[in-house]
Amino acid sequence: MENFEFYAPTKVVFGRGTESKTGSLVCEFAGKGSKILLHYGMGSVERSGLLDRVRSSLKESGIEFVELGGVRPNPRLSMARKGIEICRENGINFILAVGGGSAIDSAKCIGYGLANSGVDVWDFYCRKARPKACAGVGVVLTIAAAGSEMSESSVITNDENGNLKRGCSSDYSRPKFAVMNPELTATLPPYQTASGCVDIIMHTLERFFCVPHTSKINDELSAALIRVVMENAKILQRDPKNYDARAEIMWAGSLSHNGFTGDRFIGDWACHQLEHELSGMFDVPHGAGLSAIWGTWARYVLNADAARFAKLARMVFGISGKSVVDAALDGICRMENFFSDIGMPTGVSGLNIKPSQPQIQELARKCSFDGTRTIGAIKKLDEEDIRNIYTLASERD
């Protein structure tokens, strides 16, 4: 087993009605009488009444707050800059994100900006600088997908300069607490629910395809998480309000990205990087974008570690009695069939976009940092490989 670090200090308060505890959690982690930024997305958290319940909880606990709503999917740098400015003007040093990965990632970016004065916050995302701290972030989660509620990562799109989408990872940004009420996800549209399930599974898969291989315990836990998400994603297809299925998926979402199944640094992550460019350019939902790429990526890199794909096939789908390559290919098909079953695309056309050749060139150029870097672990992919994968994936739906 390789050496690793594990640090997931987020306090999780999980279950029905738990948003009523938000105020006391802010007191616990930001201090009594604190003033915070209440940060959220578009209309749904307001319309559902959740925001009012959170406001009430904050007021009951004597927490002052300034509001900044309007975070969009694929959260923008300009919004985070606005948050940093508001916090500085108001002497605020704690951000409460109410929403999914977008609101949380935007809150983390604001946190970095506040805690590292003198450095442009984008420098942390384009890897020119490393953050040395992050202001406290708390979460009321409304979407099971990104895992950002316990993770050390955040992804921001630079709308000031070419819509580059970049991630920054550091333990400083792990949320102090996360309120997770699965009821809050019950009204999500089926497409968004399914997209979230793909994202969750992909966080486990990216770590499963690692170099070097990690441990039996990680493999067993990864397979368990994937099986649970698949089973419950199918339940939600038939019965979208099923509380237990929502709950299983929500908790699996956190465990899939908090480090529990392995150290992110040795994982593959090529699919995530391929998808980031795609949604940076076309603004597609992250999970759907991953689903559109995964099968093509898998077949492209298969020979680099067919045994690993065969192991996935065995542990998740019970496939045995075949050659390594046949088992591996069967497992990839079964995973794609699952994606299709829950209404997710298995090719870029299925996203209702059709990248032109020049666009594919641009995607590959950005994804390879102008041809200066490779992506992936089990097979290192250069600019040409990346272009090939985008091209192959664009021919499928």
Add this chain to the structure above:
Amino acid sequence: MENFEFYAPTKVVFGRGTESKTGSLVCEFAGKGSKILLHYGMGSVERSGLLDRVRSSLKESGIEFVELGGVRPNPRLSMARKGIEICRENGINFILAVGGGSAIDSAKCIGYGLANSGVDVWDFYCRKARPKACAGVGVVLTIAAAGSEMSESSVITNDENGNLKRGCSSDYSRPKFAVMNPELTATLPPYQTASGCVDIIMHTLERFFCVPHTSKINDELSAALIRVVMENAKILQRDPKNYDARAEIMWAGSLSHNGFTGDRFIGDWACHQLEHELSGMFDVPHGAGLSAIWGTWARYVLNADAARFAKLARMVFGISGKSVVDAALDGICRMENFFSDIGMPTGVSGLNIKPSQPQIQELARKCSFDGTRTIGAIKKLDEEDIRNIYTLASERD
């Protein structure tokens, strides 16, 4: 799924040679230039050279320390009181435990004593008072077993008054960091290694037998952890120095008791309470004591939730195609066979002790808090049930 809280803030630094990071971790969590208590057990940490490596790491990081060694298995209240006194005299507010569950639990008890002045620390263990804080505890782990390196629990034996063995659980006591180098466990005697493996499995089993049942995700993760520990415990029977097997077990030990497989409050824990009285009176190794009781307990309570035992049989041993009760009984036998395979007892005689009838009466009286409380969740066991289980277990080896 039931509502739950999850909070496991311990920073884990896992792998070969990681004890060299102890000093910098103390700086991170206790502050640079801190003065701490270095707390450890009997001779083995000194003889192995570990203690010298830890001392060097502390000195390199500019950490001052006062030493208190000599913690015994089933750690004593009198030792913790001594630690509290030394810390108070020296203005110390952080305890570094080097050892297994005994050193860590003793450190937690010292931490409670330091942070809750005006209350006798034993009151937290006999449930007369609840702690409101705990001084910081760091860990360099040398035995994979108790899971105390990430857990909120500690168990202390009151050697001032009848050797009552009692536990105290609160999130305040979760260690700030845990250095886990599996190499440090390579020289443990086989019996102690096996006893640790039973303890780890039992931490998962106690949560698996819960009321109400929790979730598919908990069941899947629990079964995965148990399978991994069983497989690797058998590898260590043949090859005690196998690093990977040591590592799988060590990490499983933390995950089995840090809350990942479910909230401890709805778990059964009858076996742990039965064992605590046994080792309080006879000073037997905790894991071996659990192994000596589990099968008897399982058959005694079987009818209260046979389906749950059958589920365990299916998920861990792949037993199917039988009636619920037959599958359940088969699973219990298979688990006992595993205990035997690794040299652990399946009855009290196997501990080389033979409690007399008056001793069994006393064990049952203590375990039921003088007949005022029941233990267990899937079946509530009163003083008579407890006496029956001790009697039945005493007839087996």
